Amino acid sequence: MTDTELAQFATQVHSSMHRAIQPFHTIADGDTLFALTTDEVAVPAPSLRLGTVAAELAWDAVRTSVNAA
Numbered sequence: 001m002t003d004t005e006l007a008q009f010a011t012q013v014h015s016s017m018h019r020a021i022q023p024f025h026t027i028a029d030g031d032t033l034f035a036l037t038t039d040e041v042a043v044p045a046p047s048l049r050l051g052t053v054a055a056e057l058a059w060d061a062v063r064t065s066v067n068a069a
Contacts, residue, residue, distance in 0.1 A: 001037050009051045010035035016055035020062035033058075 001009065014033040018024045021031050043050055 001039075001043050005043070006035055006037055009054065012048075012051035013054045013058045016059045017062055020059050020066070 010033060013035070014031070017031055017033065021029055023029060024031055
């Protein structure tokens with residue numbers, strides 16, 4: 001991924017967390033997301049599909065962690 005694609009990917013995934021975390025973007029809600037790439041695997045175009053899958057997985061992960069607590 002290029003830097004621009006990675007930033008868009010992170011934005012897409014972080015935005016999906018809003019669906020599960022309420023309120024969102026407060027000091028204590030834990031809505032931090034880190035995205036990085038090692039450039040070891042080529043992402044086939046369009047990377048939007050990868051972002052869509054990752055966004056759904058992030059949302060499911062947040063919901064599962066809350067339900068398990």
